[in-house]
Amino acid sequence: MHMSIPKAIALLGIGRQNLRLIPVDKDFRMRTDALEAAIVEDKGADRTPIAIVATAGTVATGAIDPLCEIAEIAHREGLWLHVDGAYGGLAALAVPEQFQGLSSADSLSLDAHKWLYQPLDCGCLLYGDPARARQTFAGSGDYVRIFNQDCDEAFAFFDESFELSRRFRALKLWMSLQYHGRQAFREAIRRDLHHAQMLAQAVATQPGLEVLSPVTLSAVCFRHRTKDNEAILRRVIDRGRVYLSNATINGQFALRACFVNHRTTAADALAIVEEIMSAADELNG
Structure with a gap:
């Protein structure tokens, strides 16, 4: 949750x-x-x-x-x-x-x-059902009446959101979709999904590593079997080549990689395992 x-x-x-x-x-x-x-x-x-x-x-x-x-x-x-x-x-x-x-x-x-x-x-x-949302936010169907010399219209608070002054957040999304088209986003998401599978497979080839949860989308949770994973994460971040977050999976501290960047390459995905193994080796020093 x-x-x-x-x-x-x-x-x-x-x-x-x-x-x-x-x-x-x-x-x-x-x-x-x-x-x-x-x-x-x-x-x-x-x-x-x-x-x-x-x-x-x-x-x-x-x-x-x-x-x-x-x-x-x-x-x-x-x-x-x-x-x-x-x-x-x-x-x-x-x-x-x-x-x-x-x-x-x-x-x-x-x-x-x-x-x-x-x-x-x-x-x-x-x-x-947008009508149900309007009914809820407008107070059980009671709309505020707005009168001026040019109009007499019903106004739902829902239509304006909870905020008053605010920036035009939707503009950047609308422009991206108009310029690139939905297909470009589909392909980028598919690449992210593929990179996650690549990483999971690379982790599986390392005897010292293990995947801790099914890779359904683009999040990969894994750990080193014998080393301090929190210390490994700190080393990886300090090295500055890749950035990982963490999660707790069945009570275990997990290293978490999540692919949500359209610029990510296959080499980037494979570099994660290289960095983890190098950081783990440094802990022996």
Whole structure:
């Protein structure tokens, strides 16, 4: 679960204790049996489930929840289905077969500053039914009336967002799409996915390294089997050739490489293993 979910719960005033975390399977995907059990348990305790938050590409590993099955549960139970696609959702442009069920979401969050290669910040929220969003943000259908000498129109606060003065964030994305076209973005995303697979294969050839989670999208989590991985990460960053982040996978500190740059090359991907092994060797000194 991304940190934005409990933050949203807090902003809504629902209370952190009312956020139910659902267990995942061995591939870090939401377990639908556990989801159904949680709904039954909550209803039995006189609690009212209101929404399910699924993930289309988790930040740590890139795992994609079983969206079709989750959508069926949400529809059957009358629950809102939100899909967090901030990191991975835009990969549906390149590999739509991995995102079956995404179109069933009631709302979908996307970050163009991740996998559409835009500068910070450029995120958006999409609704399956815009009318429901307008009704919600306008206060149960009560619109503010704006009168002047030239117009008499209904105005929804939703149309202007929560911010007042703000820059034209969408311009950079619109210009990129107009200039390059969607196909260029599809091809760039496919290259990123390929680079992740290349790295995973390179890690597998090193007896001292191991991949810690399935490589579903472009995030690769791995570790050195015998060395201090936190120390390795510090050395790699100090060397300045490649940059990695980290994650915790099944309680283990993991080195995490995530490919979301259209300038990345195959040589860059393979250089990661070279840097890890060199940094590990330096720790012996």
